[in-house]
Amino acid sequence: MELRHLNINDSCYYYLVEKGKRIYVGKEKPSDEELQDLMKLKPQITDKNIIELLQDVQKEKNFISEEDLIRLSQNLDIPLIKLTGVASFYKSFKTKKQGKYKIKLCNGTACNIKHSPELLNYIETKLNIKSGETTKDGLFSLEVDNCIGACARAPACMINEDIYGNLTKDKIEKLIEDLK
Numbered sequence: 001m002e003l004r005h006l007n008i009n010d011s012c013y014y015y016l017v018e019k020g021k022r023i024y025v026g027k028e029k030p031s032d033e034e035l036q037d038l039m040k041l042k043p044q045i046t047d048k049n050i051i052e053l054l055q056d057v058q059k060e061k062n063f064i065s066e067e068d069l070i071r072l073s074q075n076l077d078i079p080l081i082k083l084t085g086v087a088s089f090y091k092s093f094k095t096k097k098q099g100k101y102k103i104k105l106c107n108g109t110a111c112n113i114k115h116s117p118e119l120l121n122y123i124e125t126k127l128n129i130k131s132g133e134t135t136k137d138g139l140f141s142l143e144v145d146n147c148i149g150a151c152a153r154a155p156a157c158m159i160n161e162d163i164y165g166n167l168t169k170d171k172i173e174k175l176i177e178d179l180k
């Protein structure tokens with residue numbers, strides 16, 4: 001077996017290679033001792049390994065394309081179905097191109113009782129997209145979340161990394177217009 005590595009964005013992944021077959025190891029370079037153990041154990045690819053890998057891919061362009069998944073599958077000998085399964089299971093992974101501004105409207109209990117569904121309708125109408133979609137000009141993506149941790153300021157939303165609370169239709173209108 002041979003230890004190799006692959007760089008993905010800023011991260012380095014280490015692999016054991018045996019008879020041309022790559023066995024995923026992980027981000028940490030194993031010590032000589034660990035390497036001996038790994039060689040005995042022949043580690044398998046776990047969902048945790050795949051999650052880390054996909055997070056790194058997504059970090060760069062905010063989504064993971066079909067081409068990315070195919071490339072990873074071919075380069076790392078991970079079944080495409082396994083990669084696609086993990087990428088589609090976790091909501092945090094986006095397999096479609098995202099807008100420059102990602103609006104995450106909260107519809108958790110605290111926000112819901114303060115009329116977040118009405119705000120959702122308003123944003124959908126204003127941007128002419130449904131939740132999960134991106135505007136044609138690539139400026140806005142919209143999604144709904146269960147809680148963004150700003151319950152005291154409900155109803156709330158996140159736009160990229162910023163939180164906006166005590167939302168009203170007027171406030172949302174202004175936020176969108178300012179971003180345009």
Ligand code: FES
Pocket residue numbers: 106107108109110111112146147148149150151152154155156
């Ligand atoms: S329920 Fe909306 S921020 Fe917590």
